[in-house]
Amino acid sequence: MAVDVAVLLILGxxxxxxxxxxxxxxxxxxxxxxxxxxxxxxxxVGPFVKDVTASVAGLLSGLRL
Incomplete structure (x- = not known):
């Protein structure tokens, strides 16, 4: 877990x-x-990212262009 936080900080x-x-x-x-x-x-943050991604995908798939 500590390595993940360090990697996230460096990449950010x-x-x-x-x-x-x-x-x-x-x-x-x-x-x-x-x-x-x-x-x-x-x-x-993982579940939140997945929920937001699914919501945006659902929104975009519902648009009629």
């Missing part, structure tokens, strides 16, 4: 600096994906 800092630097490059996108996977795997 890298993302913050990447966003401040401007432009999302492919390497930055990979860091964002890894951050999301770690975040979804945590016990506290």
């Amino acid at each position: 800092i890298v993302i913050a600096f990447s966003c401040r630097g401007g432009g999302l490059k492919p390497g930055h996108a990979v860091v964002c994906v890894i951050f999301g996977l770690y975040l979804a795997g945590t016990d506290n």
Whole structure:
């Protein structure tokens, strides 16, 4: 658990600096994906991330374009 928190903090800092630097490059996108996977795997935030993702997917699938 302590390793997950440390990884989340490091990846969050890298993302913050990447966003401040401007432009999302492919390497930055990979860091964002890894951050999301770690975040979804945590016990506290994981269920919330999955619920929000399911809600957004349900909302988007219900839209008629």
